[in-house]
Amino acid sequence: MNEKDSDILSKVENYYQDYGLRARELKDQGQKVIAYLCSLVPVEIISAAGFLPFRIRGDVHEPITKGDTQLETIACPFMRSCFDVSLKRRYDFCEGLVLPHACDSITRTYSVWRYSLDLPYSHFINLPHTVRGPSMDFFKAELETFRKSLGRFAGKEISDGDLAESIDLHNENRNKARALYELRKSDPPLVSGTEIATILTVGMRLPVKEANNLFDEVLEKLKQRKEAPFKKAPRILIDGACVDNIDFFKLIEDSGANVVADSLCIGTRDYWPKTEVGGNPVDTLAHRYLDKINCPRTYREKVGETYQEDLESRFGDVGSLIKEFNVDGVILYLYKYCDPFGFEVPARKAYLDSLKMPVLYLEDEYSTGTIGRLRTRIQAFLEMIGS
Amino acid sequence: MAEEQKKEERKRRRHATEAAGKIGPMVKATIGGTVKAREEGKSIAYAFIVCSYDEIIRAMDIVPVWTENYAGICGAKRDATRFLERAESLNFSRSLCTYALCGLGFDQWREELGEMPPDAPWGGQAKPDFMLSSGQILCDPRNKWYQAVQQYMPDVPIYNVGLPWPLYEDDIDVADVEDYYIKYIVEELRGLIKFLERQTGRKMDWDRLSELVDLGERTWNLIWETYELRRAVPTPMGTGDAMNTMVPMVFMLGTQEGYDFFLELNKELKDKIARKEGVVKDEKYRLLWGGGLPSWFALTDFNYFNSKGAVFPVETTYRMIEPIYRLNIPDTNDPIERLAWRWIRYWTYWYDKARKRPGSEPDVERLIQYIEDYQIDGIVMHEAFSCRTWHLGLIWQLNQLKKIYKPIPVLRLGSNRQKKGEKRELPSLILESDIVDISSYSEVDTRNRIDAFIETLEQTKKNNR
Numbered sequence: 001m002n003e004k005d006s007d008i009l010s011k012v013e014n015y016y017q018d019y020g021l022r023a024r025e026l027k028d029q030g031q032k033v034i035a036y037l038c039s040l041v042p043v044e045i046i047s048a049a050g051f052l053p054f055r056i057r058g059d060v061h062e063p064i065t066k067g068d069t070q071l072e073t074i075a076c077p078f079m080r081s082c083f084d085v086s087l088k089r090r091y092d093f094c095e096g097l098v099l100p101h102a103c104d105s106i107t108r109t110y111s112v113w114r115y116s117l118d119l120p121y122s123h124f125i126n127l128p129h130t131v132r133g134p135s136m137d138f139f140k141a142e143l144e145t146f147r148k149s150l151g152r153f154a155g156k157e158i159s160d161g162d163l164a165e166s167i168d169l170h171n172e173n174r175n176k177a178r179a180l181y182e183l184r185k186s187d188p189p190l191v192s193g194t195e196i197a198t199i200l201t202v203g204m205r206l207p208v209k210e211a212n213n214l215f216d217e218v219l220e221k222l223k224q225r226k227e228a229p230f231k232k233a234p235r236i237l238i239d240g241a242c243v244d245n246i247d248f249f250k251l252i253e254d255s256g257a258n259v260v261a262d263s264l265c266i267g268t269r270d271y272w273p274k275t276e277v278g279g280n281p282v283d284t285l286a287h288r289y290l291d292k293i294n295c296p297r298t299y300r301e302k303v304g305e306t307y308q309e310d311l312e313s314r315f316g317d318v319g320s321l322i323k324e325f326n327v328d329g330v331i332l333y334l335y336k337y338c339d340p341f342g343f344e345v346p347a348r349k350a351y352l353d354s355l356k357m358p359v360l361y362l363e364d365e366y367s368t369g370t371i372g373r374l375r376t377r378i379q380a381f382l383e384m385i386g387s
Numbered sequence: 388m389a390e391e392q393k394k395e396e397r398k399r400r401r402h403a404t405e406a407a408g409k410i411g412p413m414v415k416a417t418i419g420g421t422v423k424a425r426e427e428g429k430s431i432a433y434a435f436i437v438c439s440y441d442e443i444i445r446a447m448d449i450v451p452v453w454t455e456n457y458a459g460i461c462g463a464k465r466d467a468t469r470f471l472e473r474a475e476s477l478n479f480s481r482s483l484c485t486y487a488l489c490g491l492g493f494d495q496w497r498e499e500l501g502e503m504p505p506d507a508p509w510g511g512q513a514k515p516d517f518m519l520s521s522g523q524i525l526c527d528p529r530n531k532w533y534q535a536v537q538q539y540m541p542d543v544p545i546y547n548v549g550l551p552w553p554l555y556e557d558d559i560d561v562a563d564v565e566d567y568y569i570k571y572i573v574e575e576l577r578g579l580i581k582f583l584e585r586q587t588g589r590k591m592d593w594d595r596l597s598e599l600v601d602l603g604e605r606t607w608n609l610i611w612e613t614y615e616l617r618r619a620v621p622t623p624m625g626t627g628d629a630m631n632t633m634v635p636m637v638f639m640l641g642t643q644e645g646y647d648f649f650l651e652l653n654k655e656l657k658d659k660i661a662r663k664e665g666v667v668k669d670e671k672y673r674l675l676w677g678g679g680l681p682s683w684f685a686l687t688d689f690n691y692f693n694s695k696g697a698v699f700p701v702e703t704t705y706r707m708i709e710p711i712y713r714l715n716i717p718d719t720n721d722p723i724e725r726l727a728w729r730w731i732r733y734w735t736y737w738y739d740k741a742r743k744r745p746g747s748e749p750d751v752e753r754l755i756q757y758i759e760d761y762q763i764d765g766i767v768m769h770e771a772f773s774c775r776t777w778h779l780g781l782i783w784q785l786n787q788l789k790k791i792y793k794p795i796p797v798l799r800l801g802s803n804r805q806k807k808g809e810k811r812e813l814p815s816l817i818l819e820s821d822i823v824d825i826s827s828y829s830e831v832d833t834r835n836r837i838d839a840f841i842e843t844l845e846q847t848k849k850n851n852r
Contacts, residue, residue: 070783074772101551104527108779110554111748115787124554129522129530130547134574138549141567149558299522299530299547307541334480337775339527342483343535349478350538363480 008217009195015202016246020091022206023054027093031207034150035091035119037082038242039270039293040100040127042285045147047208048166049154054094055204055266057244058082060368070116076105077366078242078335083109087116096121096153098146103297103340121153129299131291140286147282163281169208170275176215177203177271180222184260185325187235188228193259194249195222200266201244230258234385235326237261239318239348240333241341247368248333255378261325263318269293272317297340311351318348319355329358329385331378336363358385400627400686401693403666404659406652407628414634418457418509424450425513430587433518433536433543435529437707439550439572439730440519440579442599442641442722446592447583453638454532457512458489462683462823464508470496471824479535484528485773485823491532495539514540517586519579520547524554524734526776546582549575552734555749561735572727580723593722599641600722604729606646607708610636613653617700618761621665623656626676626699627689628666633705671696672764672844675757678703678750678781679769682820685828688837692767695841701761703753704777709736746791750784755792758813765844766815771822785815797850814847816840 015021023033034051036043046053058081067084085091097119099110107124114122126142128135151158177200183190199218203211234257238248242265249259263269273292276284290298294317303313312319321327330352334341345361352359360381364370402408425431432444434451444451461467467485470492475481477495479488493512496504503511518533533545550572553564580591617624624632632652639645659665674692676699682688689699714732719725737749737756744752757763766788768781793810801807816836821827 070786072770072779072782074770075775075779101524104525104775104779107524107554108775109783111750112780112783114557115746115748115783122557124556126524126551126553128549128551128571130549132549132578134571134578135549138551138567138571141564145559145564149556152558296531297527299520299534301547302537302541302545307538310537310541336480336482339483339775340531342480343487343528343531345478345480347535347538361478363482 008214008221012199012202012214012218015205016198019057020054020093020205022210023052023091024093026052026207032096032154033094034096034098034121035086035094036098036100037079037106038100038102039265040102040289040295040297041098041125042143042146042289043208044163044166044170044275044281044285045143045150045158046098047169048158048162049150050156051096051150051154052207053204054091055244056082056086056091057201057205058366059085059090060245060247060366063367070112071109074337075109076103076335076337078244079105079109081366083113083116086113095119096123098123098125100125101127102295103338105337121150123149127290127298129297130301131298132301136286136290139290140282143282143286160281163285164277166208167275167277167281167284169212171277173203173208173212173215174271174274176212176219179219180215181261181268181325183222183225186228187326188230188232189235189258189260190225190228191222192230192249192253193236193238193262194246194253196259197243197246197249197266200271201246204266233258234328234382235260237263237318237321237325237327237330238267238333239263239330241265241335241338243267243333247371248374251371251375252331252378255375255382257329257378257382261321261327263321265295268317268321269295295340296344308354311347311354315348315351319351322355322357327357329360329381331381332359332361334361334363335366401690402628402631404624404628404632404652404655406648406655407624407631409648410631410634414456414460414638415509417638418460418512421450421452421513422510430517431513431515433515433533435519435521436637438519438521438523438529438548439726440548440576442596442603442726443576443580443583443591444519445641446596446599447580447587447589449583449587451638452513452515454490454512455486456634456638457493457508458486458823459683461489461493461508462825463686465684465825466506466508467684467823468825470504481773481824483773484532484776485821487528487532487535488773489823491536491539494536498539515543517582518543518545520545521550522547523550524552528776544586546579548579550730552731555735555738555741561731561738565731565735568731569724569727572730573721573723576723576726597720597722600725602643602646603641604711604725606636606640606649607711607729609646609649609653610708611710613649613656614701614706615760616653616656616660619660620673620762621663621667621670622673622698622700622761623659623665624652624700625666625689625693626681626702626704627686627693629699629702629705630681630686630689633707637705637707666698667693667696669696670698672698672841672848673762674699675754675761675763675766676702676704677754677757677766677768677815678784679778679818680704680771680774680822681769682771682818682828683822684825685820685830685833688818688833691834691837695837697841697844699767701757701763703750703757707733709733744791746787748784748787750780751787751791754784754788758792758794763813764848765813765840767818767840768815769818769820771820772827773821773824781817785817788812795847795851814840814843
């Protein structure tokens with residue numbers, strides 16, 4: 001955090017550094033915590049059941065050791081790290097685990113997670129791969145199965161009213177996150193990419209009401225910044241999957257750029273789409289998680305006559321962010337062994353090329369060990385944009 | 388291609404059965420047939436095996452191009468590297484599925500040239516009229532590959548068939564959810580038929596489809612009975628051959644040719660058993676190929692195992708069938724519903740068994756059943772670095788198996804210097820390489836590991852005598 005003596009920002013920093021601190025405190029007060037991975041788990045249902053949804057985070061500073069005794073190293077390194085720190089009991093305050101059908105690395109290891117952590121509750125949510133009518137009906141049925149299953153564990157029926165209230169709270173949270181992004185639009189931005197990443201990462205591990213209050217306080221504090229504490233610099237958007245640590249943001253910003261936008265899972269991919277209010281809450285949740293969240297694991301049927309129209313349909317949200325945040329360059333940042341995103345790299349690059357947007361594609365391990373190599377490439381990219 | 392590699396190509400795997408020896412020419416003819424079909428104006432589809440649509444495309448006279456198979460052929464001929472490198476040059480990471488990378492590199496090259504790439508293995512892979520993706524519960528590449536290749540042939544449409552199945556859960560019985568799974572799969576397959584009717588301009592012949600589903604079911608039963616013959620000691624057929632006979636199983640389902648192949652294999656195995664003719668003369672160790680796709684460029688490793696007296700009477704890989712009569716498929720005259728039930732009941736077949744053994748899990752339960760049925764002495768798996776679909780969870784399966792299943796009696800010296808009887812787990816080996824990318828493979832290292840494993844098996848046998 002850049003401001004001295006900033007209580008609320010220090011609190012956020014503290015929550016970030018001692019990840020799980022608040023969940024542990026709440027657990028001691030009797031609050032049950034349900035862990036989950038990925039943006040495709042409908043946290044509204046978990047909150048509606050009275051649980052704290054806790055997004056598992058890996059640790060780029062922690063070598064993967066124990067996890068590798070149970071899992072092959074050919075899995076997504078982010079997921080491996082999450083599994084490793086979970087096995088090391090870092091999140092032993094959790095009483096349940098929910099995984100979605102996101103990618104092979106998560107799906108294929110569901111049993112491994114389930115048996116290895118041996119939690120009282122676990123559930124797998126099966127998202128279909130397409131968004132056609134039958135897929136939506138199937139997914140609604142899957143969400144009803146999850147609602148019943150979690151309700152049994154909670155010892156209460158999760159009513160439509162519970163869901164509607166939870167949907168409102170989580171939508172409010174997304175509105176506040178979006179308000180934070182508004183502070184990035186000025187040049188230079190009033191808030192850094194590192195700060196936003198810290199706040200959003202923390203927000204996904206708090207009870208939603210607390211997260212809303214925290215975001216309010218943070219917004220109030222940041223709005224007091226009359227002058228940007230940063231210099232004018234190339235404005236970067238990070239495109240990719242789940243980046244749940246600030247090291248990569250810091251690396252880019254320390255290299256002389258401002259990260260002003262993202263299309264990441266702990267970012268606009270998850271925080272931008274809201275659940276429709278009114279109507280059957282399970283239907284609207286199905287619509288949000290299957291259709292509105294634009295993740296490459298969900299197949300989008302080809303739109304239009306030309307390939308360019310198809311690209312626009314698939315990646316137009318990234319294009320909109322580029323315009324909205326006046327972006328100078330995009331860093332496409334993926335972890336190794338990521339099949340859903342990996343097969344999209346040439347198409348994403350083709351789309352960004354069509355916008356005449358400079359792109360740097362980086363494939364990385366989930367480790368700070370690669371930072372030196374990344375720094376060199378990022379600096380060269382920034383020089384290229386600058387020239 | 389380096390001269391050394393060409394020599395390697397000529398070193399072919401020895402087959403135990405005559406039937407397996409016929410597969411190579413059969414596949415070559417099939418691939419050549421797709422190129423000819425293109426010239427004749429027949430409808431051609433890129434397709435994936437084990438997607439429940441075999442009988443549908445056969446009933447509509449659509450010629451499938453099994454793209455994973457073609458990548459496997461390139462791998463087996465040690466001629467995949469140039470296609471992998473081309474895909475890499477297009478910004479596809481080398482860590483992705485190498486079946487898909489090989490296909491993407493090949494297709495982009497073919498489209499750029501307007502003709503087959505030079506010296507394309509077995510005449511090359513024909514351009515399709517449409518592509519049939521498959522959104523299953525596993526295999527991200529099947530969901531993404533054809534969408535990626537559309538960048539190089541944007542005029543070729545895709546239908547992506549949703550084919551989920553419920554994962555194994557403690558608190559959810561398959562019976563509680565299978566109705567909506569069946570409903571969904573039926574709708575997806577009906578949607579596929581509408582798509583194919585639009586693309587081909589032909590209507591589905593529903594009577595023919597029913598006949599082919601019958602044929603497919605009879606083929607499943609026949610394959611199961613045939614593979615069960617491999618329980619014999621000595622076993623008449625090993626996994627090396629099964630990596631060939633998977634072709635009629637999963638590339639020819641719903642064809643008379645596929646069915647007839649297994650009739651012939653069935654007879655050949657019975658004759659071998661009557662003559663007590665095994666894969667090797669002196670069968671010392673019976674191994675289970677417990678997971679992982681093979682390295683198509685190194686199938687001679689199976690011969691190396693054989694040279695040590697080790698045989699593989701059974702494998703989980705490409706044994707994509709169960710006897711239909713055990714699946715309890717509800718009565719229905721609707722061929723699409725039958726396909727949907729067959730799909731769900733196949734993938735959930737081991738769930739009930741797993742529930743009965745604490746700590747077990749369907750994949751582990753299947754290993755235990757095969758160990759017992761086929762009198763197995765050890766387990767071998769293969770971890771292909773580029774495929775998460777079939778190669779994640781193997782270590783865990785072995786760990787879990789060791790915890791809950793210890794079939795080998797041993798005598799150990801107790802703290803009071805008294806011998807006491809205990810049981811220990813089966814020896815196991817995980818080989819590491821890839822399905823197509825030969826740069827991941829070291830023959831020397833692989834064979835050293837096999838040698839060490841054989842020594843362990845020998846030691847285990849000695850202790851057990």
